[in-house]
Amino acid sequence: MKVRLPGIIARWIFILCLPVLLLTASIGYAANSLWLYKYGFGEYDVGETTGLTEVELEKAARGLISYFNSGEEYVDIVVEKDGISFELFTREEKIHMKDVKGLFWLDYWILLGTLVYTLVYAGAGFFLRRGRYRRKLAWSMVAGSGITLALMLALWLGTLLNFDRLFLRFHLFFFTNEFWSAEGYMLQLFPGDFWYDTTIFCATLVVIAAAIIGVAAGGYLIFAGKNLHFQQEVS
Numbered sequence: 001m002k003v004r005l006p007g008i009i010a011r012w013i014f015i016l017c018l019p020v021l022l023l024t025a026s027i028g029y030a031a032n033s034l035w036l037y038k039y040g041f042g043e044y045d046v047g048e049t050t051g052l053t054e055v056e057l058e059k060a061a062r063g064l065i066s067y068f069n070s071g072e073e074y075v076d077i078v079v080e081k082d083g084i085s086f087e088l089f090t091r092e093e094k095i096h097m098k099d100v101k102g103l104f105w106l107d108y109w110i111l112l113g114t115l116v117y118t119l120v121y122a123g124a125g126f127f128l129r130r131g132r133y134r135r136k137l138a139w140s141m142v143a144g145s146g147i148t149l150a151l152m153l154a155l156w157l158g159t160l161l162n163f164d165r166l167f168l169r170f171h172l173f174f175f176t177n178e179f180w181s182a183e184g185y186m187l188q189l190f191p192g193d194f195w196y197d198t199t200i201f202c203a204t205l206v207v208i209a210a211a212i213i214g215v216a217a218g219g220y221l222i223f224a225g226k227n228l229h230f231q232q233e234v235s
C-alpha cells in the first residue's frame with residue numbers, strides 16, 4: 001500500500017487537474033476573444049447605449065485585450081465620441097480593471113500549472129510505462145471528464161436558476177471593493193446579460209472539450225479491451 005500510495009495520489013491529482021485545466025483554458029480564451037466582445041456589443045446594442053461607433057467599440061475591445069496581457073498597471077483607453085476624444089474609464093473603473101487583470105493572470109498561471117502537470121504525468125507514464133498504465137491513464141481521463149461534466153452541469157443549473165445571485169457572490173468573494181459596480185462606460189459596455197452569455201459560452205467550451213477527451217479515452221479502453229481479449233484467445 002505504501003508503495004502504491006504516491007501513484008494513487010499522482011493519479012488523483014491528474015484527474016482533478018483536468019476540470020481545472022479545461023475551465024481556466026476556456027476563461028483565458030474568452031478573455032482574449034475579440035469575437036466575444038463584438039458579439040456582446042452587437043447583441044445588447046452597446047453602440048446605441050454608449051453613443052460609440054462600431055470602430056470605437058472595437059478599439060475599446062482591442063485595448064482591453066492588450067491591457068489584460070500587458071505589464072501596465074492601469075488601463076488607458078482613449079475613444080472618440082461626437083468628434084471629442086476622452087478616456088473611456090473612470091478612476092474607479094480603472095482600479096476594478098486592475099483587479100480583473102489580476103484574476104486573469106491568476107487564471108493563466110493555474111492554466112499553465114495544470115497543463116504542465118497533466119502533460120508530464122501523461123507523457124512520462126505513456127512513454128516510460130506501457131500496456132496496463134495506458135489503460136489506467138485512459139480511465140483517469142474518463143474520470144476527469146466525468147467530474148468536469150458534473151461540475152458544468154452544476155454551474156449550468158446555478159446559472160439557469162439564479163445567475164444574478166451567483167454573479168454577486170462571485171464579486172463579493174474575489175473583490176475587496178465595490179468598484180465593480182462603479183457607474184460609467186464599463187457597465188454599459190458589459191451589461192449583466194453579456195456575462196450570462198459569457199458564462200454559458202465558457203461552460204459550453206469546457207463541456208465540448210471534456211466530451212471529446214472522455215469519448216477518446218473511452219474508445220481506447222474499448223479497443224484495448226477487445227485487443228487484450230483477442231490476444232488471450234490466441235495464446
